[in-house]
Amino acid sequence: MSIIVKNISKRFGSFVALDDVSVSLPTGQLTALLGPSGGGKSTLLRIIAGLERPDSGSIEIEGTNATNLPARKRNVGFVFQHYAAFKHMSVARNVAFGLDIRKTPKEATAARVDELLRLVHLEQFAHRLPSQLSGGQRQRMALARALAVQPSVLLLDEPFGALDAKVRKELREWLRRLHDEIPVTTVFVTHDQEEALEVADEIVVINEGRVEQVGAPDTLYDEPANEFVTGFLGPATRLGGELVRPHDIEVLSHDPGSEFLPGTVMRATRVGFEVRSDVLVESDDFTGVVQCVATRAEARSLKLDSGAQVWLRKAPGSTSVATDAPLSAPNEFPFANYTI
Missing domain, CATH: 2.40.50.100 (RNA polymerase II/Efflux pump adaptor protein, barrel-sandwich hybrid domain)
Structure with a gap:
């Protein structure tokens, strides 16, 4: 397993965000954390990334206990919903940012940036500013930037939530194809059931800080564990x-x-x-x-x-x-x- 979450609990004041959560996320797969707003899925993702510390429990990434490791030492790429682009930098410089921080040689950086821009179909926009891109193009740029440092795990926090329905559908199809080409272990948060069912290899359904069910999309839809999973993963009566x-x-x-x-x-x-x-x-x-x-x-x-x-x-x-x-x-x- 690429990521092993053991007995993770997290409170924010009196609010219980995660309650003794344990789950194993397979290497090389695209896993969706699916659930309603406030259910705990983004908190779990941020704990895996090292952006939040759990109150109890442990996180293991690629065989290493990462519970107390800072985010920069976890070899994790993170993509937020709102891009977090450097507005004054070109698309190419945005993608190169992580490599520059790691003092990667210029030739190697240029080659990696060119490779990724071709992969996300943005090579013709390399010298543009992020403000000159569409929302979907900016999100592809953000994914390229996260992949530049060759992370062992890619984490996506509702990456398409700010986009309109048509662009969101196009991007999730593109993400599925991209993952098939670069099978990095990927975990993405979504509250969109169709998105999870269409894109993910495996779905973790989270509600009120607890894991309700884990399984392949077909399994969860056809064999739901309880009333919540039945009603949340599709229409039910x-x-x-x-x-x-x-x-x-x-x-x-x-x-x-x-x-x-x-x-x-x-x-x-x-x-x-x-x-x-x-x-x-x-x-x-x-x-x-x-x-x-x-x-x-x-x-x-x-x-x-x-x-x-x-x-x-x-x-x-x-x-x-x-x-x-x-x-x-x-x-x-x-x-x-x-x-x-």
């Missing part, structure tokens, strides 16, 4: 005593038998190729609003208009988690009235 993915609910327009619960379509929302239906279910065993997802063609075939009678059940073989309470509002679909 309550059907009976279980949390189910809306796309895993089977919907019929006729009564097929006792396995199905009867319901009435309250609203239907078309979002691109899919239709999201808000169905009120009232039965002896369960009463509540259930969210279902169907393709546009399926919705038309079932005539999922407002007021339509339907019957629901969890699709055979699909994943669910037992629950005693409905999901909170942030995890529910934002429905509006549309005509299908």
